[in-house]
Structures are given as structure tokens and as C-alpha cells.
Amino acid sequence: MKSYNWGIIGPGKIAHYFANDLKLVSPPQKITAVLSDREKSLNDFAGEFAVKKRFLNLDDFVHQSKVDIAYIATPHTLHYEAIKACLKNKIAVLCEKPIVLNREQFLEIQQLSKTNQTFLMEGMWIRFLPDIKKLLEFVSEKRIGNIMSLKASISFKAPCDDDNRYYDPEKGGGSLLDLGVYCVFLSTLVLGKPSLVKAVGNLSGKNIDEASAILLSHDDGSYAMLESSLQIKHNRPAEIFGTDGVIRLLDPWFEKSPGIEIEMDKGKKDTIFFTWEGHGLQFEIEEVVQCVSQQKTESGLMPHALSKMILEITDEIRDQVGVFYPEYE
Numbered sequence: 001m002k003s004y005n006w007g008i009i010g011p012g013k014i015a016h017y018f019a020n021d022l023k024l025v026s027p028p029q030k031i032t033a034v035l036s037d038r039e040k041s042l043n044d045f046a047g048e049f050a051v052k053k054r055f056l057n058l059d060d061f062v063h064q065s066k067v068d069i070a071y072i073a074t075p076h077t078l079h080y081e082a083i084k085a086c087l088k089n090k091i092a093v094l095c096e097k098p099i100v101l102n103r104e105q106f107l108e109i110q111q112l113s114k115t116n117q118t119f120l121m122e123g124m125w126i127r128f129l130p131d132i133k134k135l136l137e138f139v140s141e142k143r144i145g146n147i148m149s150l151k152a153s154i155s156f157k158a159p160c161d162d163d164n165r166y167y168d169p170e171k172g173g174g175s176l177l178d179l180g181v182y183c184v185f186l187s188t189l190v191l192g193k194p195s196l197v198k199a200v201g202n203l204s205g206k207n208i209d210e211a212s213a214i215l216l217s218h219d220d221g222s223y224a225m226l227e228s229s230l231q232i233k234h235n236r237p238a239e240i241f242g243t244d245g246v247i248r249l250l251d252p253w254f255e256k257s258p259g260i261e262i263e264m265d266k267g268k269k270d271t272i273f274f275t276w277e278g279h280g281l282q283f284e285i286e287e288v289v290q291c292v293s294q295q296k297t298e299s300g301l302m303p304h305a306l307s308k309m310i311l312e313i314t315d316e317i318r319d320q321v322g323v324f325y326p327e328y329e
């Protein structure tokens, strides 16, 4: 694998974890440019990670930074413009989830990736974790028989003030796009495309979903029950039920997974533990580096079709719950 020059767009919370995990990849990857909208965050990040090229403007970043790969970690509503600018300038893109706001925006960036023969991937980091790999192995080996249903929920008591992105429609706020996308991702990964989507939610005064409850059903009779919330705190496993047993991802959204459990109806129970250094973002970084060095435009593990399917589902959920981002869609 090669050591690439990375540019960071949006040096906030997750970008700090990402910058640290870049050092864990072999060979270590270099951050050579950073872009922010505010001088203070730009200089703080550049100082901490010894980044030479600093930009306050997207246009200058794409034309002058000479980076090979951009990692985009701005608030969701800004992903679309940043992705387009990078792809048009043949800068490979790893963009945080949700990659863009809706299917229509996705079709446009997918086409740009194709036309410019430039790599594009959604940073659905859990896709690359060892416990998800183990889950897929168990499912394909039919270790719990035929998969019948999946239960997943994710919640976090978000600070309810105008300064944070969770409640701010300008920043693509709401529990679904911030948290629920992980549950939708897990369901599509295991059960595929649903034939029916049903959702209800609680809307804030600014029309973002403080909580969403979702049912997905499939032609083969399998279904998923999903939930996201900014109002409660809980720590539940994600559970995948089969005709012969259940698989539990014990804390599926946490950066240090406590493992995966498989329990057979006949009583046998095993837990498999995984440990790793850092935040766990190095696994997605390795995939990007490998794909870019092989001149691919998409990853086989987190392909464009999967990101598109997730957005088709979140579009439908937002329609039913009543969440819109009028400034950006």
C-alpha cells in the first residue's frame, strides 16, 4: 500500500479521531492540507497535526492543496458541495455519513465519480470493523439458520442548544441522519433492500426528528425494527434473529466493540471479543488506501449502490416523519 497525501475538510470532533487513526495504517498516511471556515479551528488543527497547507476556502483547497484524498467531516449539509468540488478536480473522497442528504444529490456525485474516474466512498466506518466482518461470516454460513428479523437502536441525549448540529436544520440536524443511518445501514447490509418502509417520529419546533421509529419489511418475510433518538440514553445490542438462534452485536456503534455473541436456540452461547488500537477508523482508511492504489472508483465493501439504498430509505422515512432541509434540498 502507498502513503498518500490527505486533506481534511472540516477539522472538528471526528476529524481529530480520524487524524490520529491515520497514523495507525501501514504505511502511515500524511495529512498535508486542511480546510475550515474559521481561522481558529484551522490553526488549532494544523498546529496539533503539523499540517503545512491551510485553507479557508473550498475553491483554493481543491485547486492548490495537491492532495490525493480528501476526508470530508463538515456538518452533513455541506458534504454535497465539498464532494462535488473534489471529484471535479480528481481528488478521491472519503466522506462522513450521511454522505449527502438525499438520493438525488447522490446520483449526481455518483455520476461525477464515474465521469472523472475518481474514488468516492461514504465513511460508514462500522462496515469495516472486525465484528461486522464476523457477523457477515456467520450469516453467510447460516450459523443461525435463515435470518428472520433484526432489531437495532441508537440513541444519545444530545445537548439541546442552538449551537450544536443535532437540533439545527441548517446543519442537517435530527436523530435519523446523525444516528439512525447506522441502523438503516446494518439492516440493508444484512437483509438487503426493503419492499416497505413505515416510520413515525417526534418533530422539534424546527422540524427535525428528535426521535424516529422505523419498520422495514422485505419480500422474503424478514423485517427490521429500528430506532434513533436524541432524547434518551440507552445501550442496547443490535440483534439478528434466525430460525436457529440469535447474533448480538454487543455495543455496535461504540468505537471499542465489546464483541459479538452468538446464542443457539438449543442453548450453546459463544462470545467473540475484538480489540484494536485507536478509534477504529483505521479499518475504513485501509480500505480507501487499497482502493485508491488499485485505481478503483468505489469500494466493493461499501459500494455506491449501498449508500444509494440507505438514502432511498432515509428519504422515505423523512417524508413520512416530515423532516426537510429546505435550504439544501
Ligand SMILES: NC(=O)c1ccc[n+]([C@@H]2O[C@H](COP(=O)([O-])OP(=O)(O)OC[C@H]3O[C@@H](n4cnc5c(N)ncnc54)[C@H](OP(=O)(O)O)[C@@H]3O)[C@@H](O)[C@H]2O)c1
Residues within 6 Å of the ligand: 009, 010, 011, 012, 013, 014, 015, 035, 036, 037, 038, 041, 073, 074, 075, 076, 078, 096, 097, 098, 165, 177, 178
Ligand atoms: N462526532 C462523531 O462521533 C461522528 C462520528 C461519525 C460521523 N460523524 C459525521 O462527521 C460530520 C462532522 O461531525 P462532527 O461531530 O465532527 O462535527 P463538528 O465537531 O461540528 O465538526 C465539523 C467541522 O466542520 C467545520 N466546518 C463548518 N463549516 C465549514 C465549512 N464551510 N468549511 C469547512 N469546514 C467547516 C467546523 O468548523 P468550526 O469548528 O470552526 O465550526 C468543524 O471543525 C457529520 O456529518 C457527522 O455525521 C461524526
